[in-house]
Amino acid sequence: MRISIYQYWQAKPFPGKLKAVCSRNFTCFPRVYWFLKIVGLRYAMNIKCRALLAVAFIILAAIRLQAQPAAGKIDIITANDTIRSLAPFFIPATSLKKGPDSEGFIQRWLLLEPINKSIRSNLVFTDNYLKTQFEINYFPNQFTIVPKDGEKVNVGEQELLWHALESPGFNVKLFRFAYGLKKQTYAVLFWTVTIVNSPREIKNVRLAVGSNGGSVWWLNGNEAVVLDGDRRMVMDDCISTRLTLNKGKNIIRGALINGPGLSDFCVRLLDERGEPIKDITISVK
Amino acid sequence: MKLKVLSTIALFLLWLTGNAIAQVGKPFIHDPSTIVESDGKYFTFGTFGGGLISEDGWTWNSGAVRPGGGAAPDVLKIGGRYLIAYGATGGGLAGGHNGKILTMWNKSLDPQSPDFKYSEAVVVASSDGIEDNDAIDPGLLLDPTDGRLWLSYGTYFGYIRLVELDPKTGERVKGNKALNIAIDCEATDLIFRDGWYYLLGTHGTCCDGPNSTYNIVVGRSRKVTGTYLDNMGRSMLKGGGKMVLAAGDRLIGPGHFGRIKVADGVEKMSCHYEADLDQSGRSVLGIRPLLWKNGWPVAGDNFKDGIYEIESERRGYALELGVDFTRMPGGMRFNRNNDEPVKPMPSQELADVVKSWPAGDISVRVGDYVFRPHQKWAISQVPGAGGYLGGPYYKIVIAGTERALAATATSELITVPTFTGAPEQLWRIDQLTDGTYRIMPKVIPNSREQLALVSAGDSTPTLARFDINSDNSKWNFRVH
Numbered sequence: 001m002r003i004s005i006y007q008y009w010q011a012k013p014f015p016g017k018l019k020a021v022c023s024r025n026f027t028c029f030p031r032v033y034w035f036l037k038i039v040g041l042r043y044a045m046n047i048k049c050r051a052l053l054a055v056a057f058i059i060l061a062a063i064r065l066q067a068q069p070a071a072g073k074i075d076i077i078t079a080n081d082t083i084r085s086l087a088p089f090f091i092p093a094t095s096l097k098k099g100p101d102s103e104g105f106i107q108r109w110l111l112l113e114p115i116n117k118s119i120r121s122n123l124v125f126t127d128n129y130l131k132t133q134f135e136i137n138y139f140p141n142q143f144t145i146v147p148k149d150g151e152k153v154n155v156g157e158q159e160l161l162w163h164a165l166e167s168p169g170f171n172v173k174l175f176r177f178a179y180g181l182k183k184q185t186y187a188v189l190f191w192t193v194t195i196v197n198s199p200r201e202i203k204n205v206r207l208a209v210g211s212n213g214g215s216v217w218w219l220n221g222n223e224a225v226v227l228d229g230d231r232r233m234v235m236d237d238c239i240s241t242r243l244t245l246n247k248g249k250n251i252i253r254g255a256l257i258n259g260p261g262l263s264d265f266c267v268r269l270l271d272e273r274g275e276p277i278k279d280i281t282i283s284v285k
Numbered sequence: 286m287k288l289k290v291l292s293t294i295a296l297f298l299l300w301l302t303g304n305a306i307a308q309v310g311k312p313f314i315h316d317p318s319t320i321v322e323s324d325g326k327y328f329t330f331g332t333f334g335g336g337l338i339s340e341d342g343w344t345w346n347s348g349a350v351r352p353g354g355g356a357a358p359d360v361l362k363i364g365g366r367y368l369i370a371y372g373a374t375g376g377g378l379a380g381g382h383n384g385k386i387l388t389m390w391n392k393s394l395d396p397q398s399p400d401f402k403y404s405e406a407v408v409v410a411s412s413d414g415i416e417d418n419d420a421i422d423p424g425l426l427l428d429p430t431d432g433r434l435w436l437s438y439g440t441y442f443g444y445i446r447l448v449e450l451d452p453k454t455g456e457r458v459k460g461n462k463a464l465n466i467a468i469d470c471e472a473t474d475l476i477f478r479d480g481w482y483y484l485l486g487t488h489g490t491c492c493d494g495p496n497s498t499y500n501i502v503v504g505r506s507r508k509v510t511g512t513y514l515d516n517m518g519r520s521m522l523k524g525g526g527k528m529v530l531a532a533g534d535r536l537i538g539p540g541h542f543g544r545i546k547v548a549d550g551v552e553k554m555s556c557h558y559e560a561d562l563d564q565s566g567r568s569v570l571g572i573r574p575l576l577w578k579n580g581w582p583v584a585g586d587n588f589k590d591g592i593y594e595i596e597s598e599r600r601g602y603a604l605e606l607g608v609d610f611t612r613m614p615g616g617m618r619f620n621r622n623n624d625e626p627v628k629p630m631p632s633q634e635l636a637d638v639v640k641s642w643p644a645g646d647i648s649v650r651v652g653d654y655v656f657r658p659h660q661k662w663a664i665s666q667v668p669g670a671g672g673y674l675g676g677p678y679y680k681i682v683i684a685g686t687e688r689a690l691a692a693t694a695t696s697e698l699i700t701v702p703t704f705t706g707a708p709e710q711l712w713r714i715d716q717l718t719d720g721t722y723r724i725m726p727k728v729i730p731n732s733r734e735q736l737a738l739v740s741a742g743d744s745t746p747t748l749a750r751f752d753i754n755s756d757n758s759k760w761n762f763r764v765h
Contacts, residue, residue: 123496170523210524212469230490230498232441232469234524262417262442266523 086165089176093149093164093284104268104276105170105235106194106252110147110284113160114178114188119259122230125214130228133189134216134255143221146193146251149284164284171210171233174256174263189257195249196269197281202245204272207252210237211265215256219243233264245269245277310677311561311569312337312345316357316422316472319543320555320572320674323367323394327674329555329570330369332356337570338395343672345570350396353387353406357472357541360394361425363434367391368455370409370436372421382442383414384421388455409457410438410448417443418463422541424474426482427452428509435509437484440471445486445521447475447510466511467521470502472541476582481505483582484513484521485529487540494566497538497559502526503582516581530554530573530584535562539571539584545674550717550753552577553675554584572675574716585716588676590665591764592684594654598721598759599740606659606683606700607648611638633657635685649690649698651744656765659683662690664762670711678711678727680704692726696736696748721759723751 093108100106115138139145139153139160147153149164163181167173172192178185207224209217212233217225217240224240231237256265269277314331320342321328328349330336333356336349351358351369358371373385385408392400412420419442426435434452439445445467449458467473470486477483483505489498504513504521512520519525530539538559545553552575560566574585595604613633635658642659654660661684670678681690682704689704690712704710711727724738729748737751739758751758 121493123490123493123498232488232524234469234526235519237524 084180084182086163086177086180088168089173089180090163090165090167093166095283095285097281098166098283099281100268100276100278101170102278103170103235104270104278106196106267106269106282107167107170107172108194108282108284109165109167109172110149110193111163111165111172111174111177112147112153112191113158113163113181114174114183114185114190115155115160116158116184117187117189117257119187119257122213122259122261124259125228125230125257127226127228130214130216130226130257133257138189138191142191143218143253146195146285170235171264171266174258174265175261178263185263186258186260188263189255190263192254192256192265193284194252195283195285196245196252197249197283198245198247199279201247202271202277204242205245205277206242206270206274207240207267208236208238208270209254209265209267210234211254211256212261212263213256213258215254215265217267218251218253220246220250233266235266236268236270239270242272245280308337308345310343310672311558311564311571313564313567314570315557315568316541317543317555317557317570318358318360318369319425319474320545320553321360321362321367321394323362324398326395328360328394330358330360330371331557332358341671342572342674343677348396349394350401352403353389355387355421357422359423359425359474359543361427363427363452365392367394368425368434369403370423370425372423372438373406373408374421381414382412382419382440384412384419386410386420386423386436386438388436388450390455407456409436409450409455410446410463418446419443422472424472424485425450426475426477426509429477433509435475437466437473437475439467439473441469444468445470445473445484464510465522466513467504469524470521470526474542474544475509476544477509478577478582479580481507481580482509482513484511485542485582486521486526487542488526489538489540491538491540491559493559495537495560495562499538499540499559500531501529501539501542501556501584503529505580527581529582530556532558534587536560536569536571537562537566544575544582545572547674547715548751548753550719551715551723552718554582574675575718576716576720577718578720585720588664588679588714588716588722588762590679591762592661592663593762593764594656594660595662595681595724596654596761596763597651597740597743597746598756598761600651600743601654602651602743603654603660604662604738604746604760605650605652605657606642606688607650608638608642608659611641611657635683639686645702647688647700649700649746651740651746658685661685664712664714667706667711670706673713673715676714679714680706680710681712692729692736692748694730694732696729696732696734698738698746698748717753717759719759721761723758724760725751 138155147162151162174190209225210233211227215227225238227238271277316332317329327339327342330351334354337345338349339345355371355373361368370388387406388409389406390404410420412418419440423438434450437447444465446463447466448463449461472487474485485503488502489500504515506513515525516527536558539556543555554575556571558571561569576583576585662681663684664679664681666677667680687703688700689710691701692709693699708728709730713725715723736748739749741747
């Protein structure tokens, strides 16, 4: 089981918070609440009993503390963590010739710092929700731009930078990208772009994507893959229909939205036999 | 007055620690540990401490005791002791992902036992809140090939990790380094079968009642350390996983797999469902048959009331009453007039034949199935009759009648005119690992033997010792 700090912060005030917590724990909290209610009613008019009620509270508090540490408090390690870095999750992208990895995963990307959103649950990522979110005009030319490393865009009150990066692994860990830059990590929207250089035209290509959480991907300006729902990143989770990879430059663009959770994605291109395409190069210019 | 208030507090504490009312079949729990037997009873523990006890595996009561609070424990019997592992924090419970896995021992899980005493818990794994791991949701495996003890743990916050413990102390093996074995799952468990190690994990959304999307997936490896691959060859380190159990039967969000070996060829899995739509969408315990198909674990289905052919795996003949075969209208095909119009004809119905049946006890045999009334069995749960691990006792009667299948004191079969609820008329039905079924009477009159319905010959049933390696012991329930 997992309860994120975000979910905990978002829980409604008492007793709603108790109810929220109790939704994943059938044991004590509703009983605490109703006990307080019953005992409180019975002894509220009797001042002498207040001391005894206090004893009950202490017992309750002890049980409560045993059952669950204090809520809404960042743990000490995270609070004291001042050494946040993109390493070892990313290295700066270079202009060196680079293909996909041995399984065809694309590791070189332009990533825009996260756009802050307000998302309480990842279950909201329906097709319509994603369409609505990604149709919003966040910054100029968001569906055509191939930005430069360090280029700034303004989204509402946020000033955000594009970063040209390479992931050493098969997936791009957006949570670590945001965390390393001391940005908001949960309830965020990321934009990403990369350029695929193909030595020839390749027909019947499929864009294969896994993402945590919902995302939409475009190849050369055309929507290719939509990943709706509260997803974990699974390689080859959603696959496009048959597409054509142009000779020369092709632009893959993605937008990914997530609430609580470790945002990341993995992308590769598959040929008509379902094998990864590896005789391509990846650049960000 | 003091006494009154103290009594109130005492009552409250009792109330707090659990519901005194027995729950049948699907008791409330979240993140249950693998069900284990201790002192002739079944135990499972849940998040935040406490747990459930059952005498028979079907009716459950609160009262199991697990100190330490925290979340999602697991239990493993090693020798004459029980090793309990649990996550003290983590999973966001402390507001972050700095978690700790602890282990502790007990000689008995029964609080009534004089041996019931937990050892001091020791930390065996942890996460610092920053790294790609959350030390919560432990799963234990004692490797039957070499006696080494392993523990997997972790959630969606990064990797699922594997560490080695000392089976004598329950402590982490000195110098052991945690290995990453999966991503994007939680509530993992490791099992071993036929040379394969299986890593079961839970995918999907937790803790959101009927909107949860939890489901249980699996990958396997020849080595306990991985790489664990799914049926498509995808590594669980890249999100791979083959489905074991998803939602169904008004139960949503299965998670927290645990395997229970009941007998040779009889395995069960424990889990919880995030929401039981028949019980206000609350989180409940699930126990189902565990099947193995082509080397992969698959959740079987709990038996459903209905009208069935009971087919022998031996020859494919069907269990039937020992009554005279009654011909249906229509003659031999050689005498047919081909000019007759073609039209449907009715099946033989109970009313067509029941009057020809004897009124008293009738014998039972096995014969060619031709969907006649003497071959159709209505099988239904018997409320209040108790049960066994994961199932209730059933009555098996000829459809449309109260004529009930019963065990005799001579370990044979008979049908009695009326179902009375006598224990020899109650039947236990377990789906076997190959998908067929074992059928056992609750008791053999005047005997303590545990026998099963067995084909003594193609056409002759009896009660005898169950043998997983013989098709004589296996049956199928078919719906026509």
